[in-house]
Amino acid sequence: MHYLSAEFDTLERMCLINSMKKSVWEKVEQNMVRHVPTGSLYLRAKVGGKSIRRALGVDSVRPAKIVRDRMLAELRAAAGSFNAETVTVGDALAFTKRWYENRPPSEQKKSSLIYRRQILKVLAQTLPQTSPRQWTHQTVEEWWQSPIIKRYSATRRNGMLDTVRKMFDLIIEKGVRANDPSARIKRVRVITKPPSVPGRGDLERVLVDIAAQNSDYAVESSHMVAFLAYSGCRIGEARHVQWEDITDETITITGGEAGTKNREIRHVPIIQPMRELLEQMRYDGAAGNVFTIHSPRFAITNACRRCGVKPFTPHTLRHLFVTVCLESGVDIPTVSRWAGHKDGGALIMKVYGHLRDEHSQQQAKRVRF
Numbered sequence: 001m002h003y004l005s006a007e008f009d010t011l012e013r014m015c016l017i018n019s020m021k022k023s024v025w026e027k028v029e030q031n032m033v034r035h036v037p038t039g040s041l042y043l044r045a046k047v048g049g050k051s052i053r054r055a056l057g058v059d060s061v062r063p064a065k066i067v068r069d070r071m072l073a074e075l076r077a078a079a080g081s082f083n084a085e086t087v088t089v090g091d092a093l094a095f096t097k098r099w100y101e102n103r104p105p106s107e108q109k110k111s112s113l114i115y116r117r118q119i120l121k122v123l124a125q126t127l128p129q130t131s132p133r134q135w136t137h138q139t140v141e142e143w144w145q146s147p148i149i150k151r152y153s154a155t156r157r158n159g160m161l162d163t164v165r166k167m168f169d170l171i172i173e174k175g176v177r178a179n180d181p182s183a184r185i186k187r188v189r190v191i192t193k194p195p196s197v198p199g200r201g202d203l204e205r206v207l208v209d210i211a212a213q214n215s216d217y218a219v220e221s222s223h224m225v226a227f228l229a230y231s232g233c234r235i236g237e238a239r240h241v242q243w244e245d246i247t248d249e250t251i252t253i254t255g256g257e258a259g260t261k262n263r264e265i266r267h268v269p270i271i272q273p274m275r276e277l278l279e280q281m282r283y284d285g286a287a288g289n290v291f292t293i294h295s296p297r298f299a300i301t302n303a304c305r306r307c308g309v310k311p312f313t314p315h316t317l318r319h320l321f322v323t324v325c326l327e328s329g330v331d332i333p334t335v336s337r338w339a340g341h342k343d344g345g346a347l348i349m350k351v352y353g354h355l356r357d358e359h360s361q362q363q364a365k366r367v368r369f
Contacts, residue, residue, distance in 0.1 A: 028061060032068055043068050047075045070094070070124075084133075084176045092132050092176075093124055096167040109261070119156075119163045132168070133177050140164070140182045154188040161185060195319035202309045203229060203320070209303040210296070221299040223281055224291050228314055230274035232321030232339050234261065235295055235314045243286040246270075246278065253340065266340050 026034045031045040033053075041064040043054045052075060056067045073090035076083075078098065100108070100116045126148055128139055143149065149157060161182065168180040198206070203225075211222035228238055233253050240256030250267040251274075270278070281290070297314055304311045318339070325335045336343065 029065075031072060032056075032061075032064060043071050045072055045075075047072070074098075084174060087131060087133065087171065087174075087176050089127050089129055089132060090124070092167050092171050093120055093127075095170055095174075096120065096163065099166070099170055106263075115159070116163065119159050122152075123160060123163060123167075127164075132171060135181045137181045137184055140185055144185050154190045157188045158190070161187060195316065195323075196310070196312070197316060197320040197323050198309060198312050200324075202307070203317075205307045206300060206303045206309060209307050210299045213299075217293050218299070220291065220293055221296040223277065224293060224296045225300060225314070225317065226277050227274070227290075228296075228317040229320055230271060230277060231268050232318050232325075233268065234318060234340075237340075239289070239291060239294065241290045242288060243282075243290055246290070261340065264340070264342070266337065268338050 024036055025042075025044075026036050028034050028041065031043060033042050033044045034040070035042060039059055041056045041059060041061070043052065043056055045052050054071060054075075056064045056071070058064045058067060069088065069090045073088065073094035074097075076091055076094065097117065097120050100113060100120075103113075126143065126146070128135065128143055130139070144157075144161070149160070152160070164182050165180060168177075168182060171177065172180065207222050207226055210225060211219050215221075224238060227233075227241075228235065231238070231251060231253075233241075233251075237253050237255050240254060241251060245252040245254065248270075250269055253266050253268055255261075255263075255265075295314060300314065301311060303309075322335055322339055325338070326332070
């Protein structure tokens with residue numbers, strides 16, 4: 001009797017434990033369970049041969065579905081678990097995101113990765129939610145021509161299309177499908193508008209106004225604006241210029257650890273206004289970064305407002321440098337090299353090939369028949 005009683009107690013405890021286990025977790029729907037004592041929702045799935053349970057962070061089923069799908073897609077992408085039969089849009093986008101994130105820094109700048117993440121976020125919200133296995137050319141074309149996509153700029157839309165094509169390249173490699181339904185989609189034509197640049201008088205007024213402000217960084221901001229205008233370098237490149245990069249004749253543009261946009265070091269000649277600027281800025285024992293501020297963007301915006309000058313940005317000063325060089329008679333290949341373009345001048349001709357009205361009129365007077 002003693003042994004029977006012990007066995008009965010053990011069996012009763014096991015039944016109680018099993019009963020408690022059943023009551024703790026309640027299945028809500030596929031890959032989603034609820035923790036009964038707290039009411040919290042969890043992802044529960046098998047990924048890469050392992051059972052996974054993750055808190056979804058929301059207690060309402062509808063938003064939890066969105067979090068679940070995104071989380072499951074990211075876990076599958078991270079584990080390399082890709083079921084060709086049941087792949088979802090979320091799976092494909094998560095796998096594409098992982099591909100971009102795993103590219104080495106030598107092949108992709110941080111800003112490019114941020115851009116792709118933004119694109120992928122838009123795609124997750126706008127792409128058809130049916131399986132990519134089922135998509136046809138018509139499916140992609142309808143998405144491409146939808147009002148929600150057409151509201152984006154031509155450049156951003158083309159970036160979306162490039163990312164979708166990369167997604168299909170990757171899932172084709174995974175055996176999800178045999179072809180790319182986006183292959184015949186036509187890119188949007190990007191209409192290049194001549195950049196609007198400030199006049200030299202406007203630039204001088206802005207420089208004086210910035211330097212006159214009651215701020216610890218006013219003079220340095222004014223110097224950085226002038227440096228950008230006289231060198232044509234990008235704001236990220238200017239931030240990384242060291243005093244050691246400056247000789248009597250040239251400034252070496254390295255872009256710091258991130259490198260320049262085309263990942264090549266270049267040498268920009270020191271023109272006379274730059275020489276005068278550097279003489280003002282240089283101090284005994286000058287070393288390290290030439291600038292300590294991140295950007296003079298807000299200083300420019302405020303100065304333009306105070307001076308009644310049409311607003312411009314730090315990057316506009318790059319356009320100004322190129323425009324002034326062209327108007328001064330510097331040949332296009334040389335300007336292209338100074339600006340850090342690798343195309344020998346094609347972009348200069350396309351984007352900067354305009355001349356300001358007053359210069360164009362002056363040149364027209366030189367034409368003789």
